[in-house]
Amino acid sequence: MVVRTGDDQTGAQAVPVVELLGASKSFGALKALDHVDLRIAAGECLGLVGHNGAGKSTLVNLITGLFAPTEGQVRYAGAANHLEAGIRAISQEGTLCPNLTVLENLSVVQRDLTGLGWRRRAADRIRSALDVIFPGHRIRSDSLVIDLTLAEQQMVEIAIGFADGLRPARLVVLDEPTSSLDASIAAQLLAHIRRFCAEGGAVIFISHMMGEIFDTASRIVVMRDGRLIAERPAGQFTRQGLVDAMGHVTESDVQPSPAALARALGDKSQAILRTPEGIEARKGEIVGLAGLAGHGQAEALARFYLSQSSDWHGAARPAAAFVAGDRKRDGLMPIWSIRRNLTLAALDTLTRWGLIDTAKEAAIGAEWQRRIGIRTPDMGNPILSLSGGNQQKVLFARALATTAGVIVMDDPMRGVDIGTKTEVYDMIRHEAARGRTFLWYSTEMDEIRNCDRVFVFRNGTISAELEGDRISEENILAASFQFDEDAA
């Protein structure tokens, strides 16, 4: 299919619903979207693919009017804004209010549902949308959302996106809409998308299930680093071609760790840890957890760490230590000094008769300030006086200052500058050489290349285990996306 521009004789197929003209979006120094030109016509289903951080969500947020472009334009044909243009978005993580009923949730987005009898009108709208999209569903419009199953909640969210309203839906953005649906329900949705587009509606479809993309999309757009790098009718892509287009192909320049070398030379030492998900690691090994964000890596790490530590027993020699990536939520003690933040995990090695040996604490603080390069004139300064990168170093030092044999890292390099990253990579390799094992969840490819072994996660389970030369962006991407699902 060729996308024509302008209002010519091809009818519904050629009317653009939304048009991006050189649209860019920056967050500080980070350019999330870089001069994107895109036109979405009525009647087409656009498949949008790309790795984490490729700019898909930013693109969607520009189209749905959540962000204004830093540069360029977003233009809605014949309408002043996204609401008038009939643009609806269904996000990946639920946006329903759990304490409201299904029809009340509809009224949250459809502001015309007011006055006498709004409940009846809302119930009619949501019921007919559910009946059309998911025939045979058993969702009552007066059920509380919290009482629905995850799949039912997702169905409601989709139905709200397609439901009749003051302005009919003309473009619906679906971000991973099938993530909690089973195959038969997903097939109903895909059939509805095709029907919706055939009747002149437009859809932007984001999925990591390649089969779904090929089933529904009339055109596929590949994003990488905030740009559109490929844009073709769906029929002109092969599955392998699509994966190749998503990833960079660069040579690995990372030296394997001593543990990996020893194993390559025939050392068959046993795994020192095994998790229920199937993650395995040997002593001194750097093990990566890869895959798309939110596919169960962080949860697997947290479960492993919690199983290794206790609510009841502090340990002077803990089995594992945790490095938080979400510093504010999982790491920092905001009112404490840098030094106190650093020594928290190793507190049991600093106490005598329950009292803290402050001289010893100061010595440990000074040692790690030197070793990991925390840039501050005084370790007694508040932790919040440090930059984000230096705060992260403190959290690294907190874990490394323990005697733990396993260091668990939950995407710890978020928002950290490249200089700090390099320093910390060196520190990790150095510590691994001394026999420490690292479990490292990362969404960034150049970090995963530092690993000796990589487990790729998809939908909460391990979809591939890669080792040595097989750790490449292509292999990780191939394992992150699902190809052979049964489109029943």
Next chain:
Amino acid sequence: MTMIHKAPWFWAWVAAIAAFCATWSLSAGGAGGTALAVAALTFGSFSVMTGLGQMLVITMGPGNTDLSIPATMTLAATLSLKLMGGMTGSAGLIVLAGLVSALAIGAGVGVANFALIRLLRIPPIIATLSASFLYQSLAIWSNRGLRIKPPQVLADFTTGRALLGIPNLAWVALIISFGFWVLLNQSGFGRRISAIGQNPRAARLAGVPTARVSATTYVICAIMAGLTGFLLACFSGGAALNMGAEFLLMSIAVTVIGGSSIAGGNSNVPGIWAGALFMYLIVSMLNSYGLGAGVRLLSTGIIIIAIVAAASGRKARL
């Protein structure tokens, strides 16, 4: 110490001293100064002892408050006085038995409180409040209206001023306060309470045994309530069912007035003393003005709100 005015307890002490001077100036010619100080130290001691326990609990962050302090005081006082009243033998042994039973009852209450919070996942405020009805009922059931006098030794001790003219109770409270200061500022346990108060999730991920620290804190708080109940009953000549009532809000007020953060993580011991003395002095000051009970309560409430507002305003500017 050039930075003394930045300490969280600084303004509480200023307020306490101001309240002392204001009350003193009302009494005839300054002669009442000593009497006022003695009374403030005596009654303040009870607030200090309950406040110290409450402070530890509040340090663990939002939602953590022990509302069972009054009932625990009553229960511990009633049962220990009953035990001592029924004993014959050496005075020392009787006193020891009473003290140990009061502390043990406190410890039992603390364990029960924590069990409710942890096992039934009830929010601490609800758990301790509802449990306090249980403790209060136990006290009523065992008391049955009979009023048992404390042993003479204890009555003399709690009302006496053996050293430097300072009430014995104030010495007891001072020694315990020192213990709490060490616990809070010098021990690994105090560090961990503060960590939990700032961010319980991060504390757990840094290896803090959160359940143990939390359980210990609730037990310490309840033991302090038991001890205070025991001493208060000996001081006032017997246990009474409503003897702890005023310490519910008092323990929280002295913690907050003393500059400890109600949001958790940041507490201090000197402020508890300032808060306790201030609260006593402000009531006596309003008494000396001859105000009615209603106006007195109203003024007390307004003054507390003003101090807390001033304290939080100070933090916002830092």
